[in-house]
Amino acid sequence: MLHLLDIEYSKVKKYKTFWAILIIYATLIPLIIWGISALHFGQEGTPMYWKGSSLFKFPVVWNGVTWIASWFNLLLGILIVLIICNDFNYRTFKQNVIDGLSKQQVIASKFLFLLALAITVNLYTFIISLLFGLVFSDGGSMFSDIYYVVIYFAQTIGYFTLAFLFSILLRKTALAIILFTLTIILNPILTGVISLAIGDNSIVQFLPINVISELTPFPLQWLTDMMSANPEAQKKSMEAASMVISQPIRTVMATIYIAIFVFLSNLILKRRDL
Amino acid sequence: MSATILEINKLSKKYKGVLALDSLSLKVEKGTVFGLLGPNGSGKTTTLGILLGALRQSTGSYSWFENGDATGNRLRIGALLETPNFYPYLTAVGNLEIVAKIKKLNNPSERINSVLKIVNLYQRKDSNFKTYSLGMKQRLAIAAAILNDPEVLVLDEPTNGLDPQGIAEIRELIIAISKEGKTIIIASHILDEIEKVCTHVAILKFGNLVRQGTIEEIIGGDNFVIIAANDMALTKTAIDENPQLEVSKTTETEITIKVSKEITTEMINQYFFDKGIVLSKLKSHSESLEKQFLEIIK
Numbered sequence: 001m002l003h004l005l006d007i008e009y010s011k012v013k014k015y016k017t018f019w020a021i022l023i024i025y026a027t028l029i030p031l032i033i034w035g036i037s038a039l040h041f042g043q044e045g046t047p048m049y050w051k052g053s054s055l056f057k058f059p060v061v062w063n064g065v066t067w068i069a070s071w072f073n074l075l076l077g078i079l080i081v082l083i084i085c086n087d088f089n090y091r092t093f094k095q096n097v098i099d100g101l102s103k104q105q106v107i108a109s110k111f112l113f114l115l116a117l118a119i120t121v122n123l124y125t126f127i128i129s130l131l132f133g134l135v136f137s138d139g140g141s142m143f144s145d146i147y148y149v150v151i152y153f154a155q156t157i158g159y160f161t162l163a164f165l166f167s168i169l170l171r172k173t174a175l176a177i178i179l180f181t182l183t184i185i186l187n188p189i190l191t192g193v194i195s196l197a198i199g200d201n202s203i204v205q206f207l208p209i210n211v212i213s214e215l216t217p218f219p220l221q222w223l224t225d226m227m228s229a230n231p232e233a234q235k236k237s238m239e240a241a242s243m244v245i246s247q248p249i250r251t252v253m254a255t256i257y258i259a260i261f262v263f264l265s266n267l268i269l270k271r272r273d274l
Numbered sequence: 275m276s277a278t279i280l281e282i283n284k285l286s287k288k289y290k291g292v293l294a295l296d297s298l299s300l301k302v303e304k305g306t307v308f309g310l311l312g313p314n315g316s317g318k319t320t321t322l323g324i325l326l327g328a329l330r331q332s333t334g335s336y337s338w339f340e341n342g343d344a345t346g347n348r349l350r351i352g353a354l355l356e357t358p359n360f361y362p363y364l365t366a367v368g369n370l371e372i373v374a375k376i377k378k379l380n381n382p383s384e385r386i387n388s389v390l391k392i393v394n395l396y397q398r399k400d401s402n403f404k405t406y407s408l409g410m411k412q413r414l415a416i417a418a419a420i421l422n423d424p425e426v427l428v429l430d431e432p433t434n435g436l437d438p439q440g441i442a443e444i445r446e447l448i449i450a451i452s453k454e455g456k457t458i459i460i461a462s463h464i465l466d467e468i469e470k471v472c473t474h475v476a477i478l479k480f481g482n483l484v485r486q487g488t489i490e491e492i493i494g495g496d497n498f499v500i501i502a503a504n505d506m507a508l509t510k511t512a513i514d515e516n517p518q519l520e521v522s523k524t525t526e527t528e529i530t531i532k533v534s535k536e537i538t539t540e541m542i543n544q545y546f547f548d549k550g551i552v553l554s555k556l557k558s559h560s561e562s563l564e565k566q567f568l569e570i571i572k
Contacts, residue, residue, distance in 0.1 A: 010371055011372065015363055090362065098348065098353050
């Protein structure tokens with residue numbers, strides 16, 4: 001397993017685009033958090049007053065940071081498309097097999113690399129959350145919402161495996177990037193149209209992109225806490241209004257979608273010549 | 275004692291209804307230099323692609339080292355298939371390091387330097403692959419194929435894109451490697467290449483095996499002798515009188531006759547001399563592979 005990861009790492013070690021995208025990701029997240037934390041609205045002391053930095057207090061910081069980080073999954077998904085399609089464009093998948101890997105090993109090595117990248121990204125998000133939490137917190141239970149980091153991991157893997165599937169399906173970098181981006185950008189429109197057409201907005205929540213993207217939802221609880229005199233009641237009503245799937249069930253569903261993406265990718269590769 | 279390195283059994287490949295390879299069966303023994311010949315589109319690369327795991331056969335089977343089609347077999351093979359496939363943003367060394375990792379080579383840097391010297395790329399070892407000329411890319415592909423000092427070398431059009439000096443160097447490299455007792459399988463349509471290095475040949479046409487044998491068997495048992503004399507008419511009569519000699523071609527100034535291998539030029543000279551004809555020209559020439567090849571694939 002380490003052998004395969006080592007091979008994959010050798011491929012990106014000197015690949016400048018790979019590092020450039022990672023650096024953009026790693027810089028933008030703390031910059032945006034810093035920007036939001038500097039914002040504030042309303043009169044201090046009134047119920048309508050809110051400070052951006054309160055989004056980064058424990059424990060809401062886990063939701064806040066993963067929600068912000070999730071915007072950039074598109075960027076990381078494109079990175080996955082790049083490194084997979086490169087091996088098709090350069091015919092190096094084929095060469096790796098000729099040189100002595102099995103087709104299964106070639107897929108496994110890419111998948112392992114994708115996992116390693118997701119773990120790295122999540123570790124980074126965890127550290128960023130922890131640091132900002134420590135800076136902006138005045139006590140509060142530190143780790144009570146830390147499950148968001150785990151859920152964010154599932155989300156990253158979700159986007160990565162979708163990018164993986166599109167890359168294997170299309171094999172051309174530009175086409176795969178377009179399909180991946182459109183899928184994510186057009187999803188809210190599709191969701192809206194279907195909801196209107198059937199006059200119900202619960203079924204669309206089961207669409208794969210919705211399941212995956214809602215894993216790190218907008219920090220609703222934080223907003224209601226901010227704006228309401230009675231946070232508990234407000235929170236319950238807003239949750240009831242927007243979500244039909246609970247977070248644990250959503251995580252299980254996301255895992256099922258991930259399994260489907262991986263299964264389909266494997267099926268395509270097995271049936272096709274490299 | 276010879277061992278079977280490769281056995282192909284009724285291998286076929288269909289691409290969207292086109293039969294690229296039709297029930298090919300072959301055997302390659304250890305230590306031979308095996309040439310796979312055929313015009314463009316005859317199934318050479320398809321065959322090698324299947325043997326190297328890059329393509330799936332439609333039907334049939336193959337076995338390397340009497341060990342089936344196991345992935346591990348390929349760690350004992352060095353191969354160059356079609357085009358040189360490398361990462362453009364990596365140097366020669368960076369690319370070979372990946373090959374070395376796949377081949378599970380211990381201590382690869384020394385070996386990488388040595389193969390780069392063999393193919394004359396050492397000076398450019400730290401340049402990115404994308405800056406290489408076609409010939410240099412081909413040299414790097416050959417370096418990758420010999421990197422793990424493989425028992426079997428599979429080369430698909432190894433001299434593609436090389437200059438005449440490069441072609442000669444690669445030919446010498448192939449001969450040197452075969453002298454170490456290694457087995458080499460070469461696909462090519464450059465017949466001169468095959469004739470100079472191969473011990474065995476198989477000729478493909480439209481995915482079918484049309485001929486197989488040692489290079490001597492393919493080139494044929496007949497010798498050709500070109501003769502000329504002052505009195506051509508008399509010479510011709512003398513040929514007709516001898517059932518061992520057969521006219522192959524006649525021009526105004528010379529006659530090409532076909533004789534069996536046992537007949538030496540000395541015997542021919544003696545025969546005409548006895549008939550009172552003094553030959554002004556007597557030249558033996560064996561049929562080239564090219565002529566045979568064109569004949570066979572007609």
